[in-house]
Amino acid sequence: MSLDSGDDDPKRFWRYLLLAAGEAGSPAGAVALRRLDMAGSDVLRDVLPVFVNELAASRGSLALVLDDYHMVTSRHVHESVATLLDRCPPQLHLIILTRADPPLPVSRLRVRGQLAEIRAEHLRFSLGRRGSSSTTGSMIRCPRPTCTGC
Secondary structure (H helix, E strand, O other): OEOOHHHHOHHHHHHHHHHHHHHOOOOOOHHHHHHHHOOOOOHHHHHHHHHHHHHHHOOOOEEEEEEOHHHOOOHHHHHHHHHHHHOOOOOEEEEEOOOOOOOOOHHHHHHHOOOOOOOHHHHOOOHHHHHHHHHHOOOOOOOOOOOOOO
């Protein structure tokens, strides 16, 4: 899911996230999406708990990618994503791509062993490494997991 400044609206953000879950083939999110459409619904109160329960009841795993998360500035969106991370069942793997550290509980996730980080310094090539990869077309193996999961 590619994000932009328009995704600062919590309902819009969660609509796209729940639709992305469905597009990924997960049954999780359908009931939560109907809750989101109800008049007066609140993401933290009405939508998020239903989505987490749908995920927990699901047999398959779901990987959701939030690209350009740094574009989101809404405290309400950050709070809802932090709540999702806190209550995240093992079926969900949330991958957040951002150019800046997000205002999320990454320290807590790191301590729990629920976070894998790849920072810019991990992606830099040395001159020797860059030259050998481009001429041989070989893959570079990362020394540790390469996705952020919850």
